[in-house]
Amino acid sequence: MNLQDSSSMLMNQMIMFYNNAMIIIFLITFMVGGMMISLMKKYNYNRSLYEGHELEFIWTLLPTFVMFFIALPSFQMLYSLEETSSPSLTLKTIGNQWFWTYEYSDYKNIEFNSYMIPTNELSMNKFRVLDVDNRIVLPYNHFIRMLITANDVLHSWTIPSLGVKLDAMPGRLNQMSFFINRPGLFFGQCSEICGANHSFMPIVLESTSLKTYSKWIIKMLT
Structure with a gap:
C-alpha cells in the first residue's frame, strides 16, 4: 500500500x-x-x-x-x-555475476568492486543481505549522471527511495540522471533475474555533504 x-x-x-x-x-x-x-x-x-x-x-x-x-x-x-541535466559528476556502473563494479569517470584510478557481505562476516551495525563491502559515496543536492552496462547477462540497478531503475545490458551503455535531496544511506538490489545469486548483489549508496564527499575522494586517490 x-x-x-x-x-x-x-x-x-x-x-x-x-x-x-x-x-x-x-x-x-x-x-x-x-x-x-x-x-x-x-x-x-x-x-x-x-x-x-x-x-x-x-x-x-x-x-x-x-x-x-x-x-x-x-x-x-x-x-x-x-531528461539529462548538466551533471556535477558521472558514475559508471558495470553489472557482473554477481557483484557491481563502479568507476568515478571524473577522476583517475577510482574504481572498485562491491560485493555483498556474507552473513557470517556481518557486524552488529550491518544489514543482512543488504550491506556491501564497498559503498557508493555521492553528494546530495547535485545532479548525478549514471552510465551503466553489463559484462555478462542482463542486470538492473535499482534504488527504490530515489526512484531509480536502470537496466544493465551487455554491449550497450544506458544513462540516467538523478538528484538526491537529503543525506542518508539508501539500499537497493538487482531487479533483473541474472542467475543463481541474483538475490545476493545488493546496492548501498551513501549520500553525504560535498565536504565529506571531497574528503572521501581525496582518500580514494591517495
Whole structure:
C-alpha cells in the first residue's frame, strides 16, 4: 500500500502520481461494484441491461476520460525520467555475476568492486543481505549522471527511495540522471533475474555533504 520515503525529486513525483491513481482506482472499484449490485437487485437480469445503448455509450465514454486523465501526468513523468541535466559528476556502473563494479569517470584510478557481505562476516551495525563491502559515496543536492552496462547477462540497478531503475545490458551503455535531496544511506538490489545469486548483489549508496564527499575522494586517490 505504501512506497519507501522519497529521497529525490523524481520519487516525489512518483509517489504523488501513485496516490492520485490509487484514489481514482478505489473510486472506480466502489462505484462499479455498487452499480452492479444495484442493477442486479433492481432489474434481475432484465433484457434492458443487454440492449441499453445509452448505458453502453456512457460506460465506454467515462473510462476513456479517466484513462486520459491518468495518462497525461504519466507521460509527463516518464519523459522527465529521461531528461539529462548538466551533471556535477558521472558514475559508471558495470553489472557482473554477481557483484557491481563502479568507476568515478571524473577522476583517475577510482574504481572498485562491491560485493555483498556474507552473513557470517556481518557486524552488529550491518544489514543482512543488504550491506556491501564497498559503498557508493555521492553528494546530495547535485545532479548525478549514471552510465551503466553489463559484462555478462542482463542486470538492473535499482534504488527504490530515489526512484531509480536502470537496466544493465551487455554491449550497450544506458544513462540516467538523478538528484538526491537529503543525506542518508539508501539500499537497493538487482531487479533483473541474472542467475543463481541474483538475490545476493545488493546496492548501498551513501549520500553525504560535498565536504565529506571531497574528503572521501581525496582518500580514494591517495
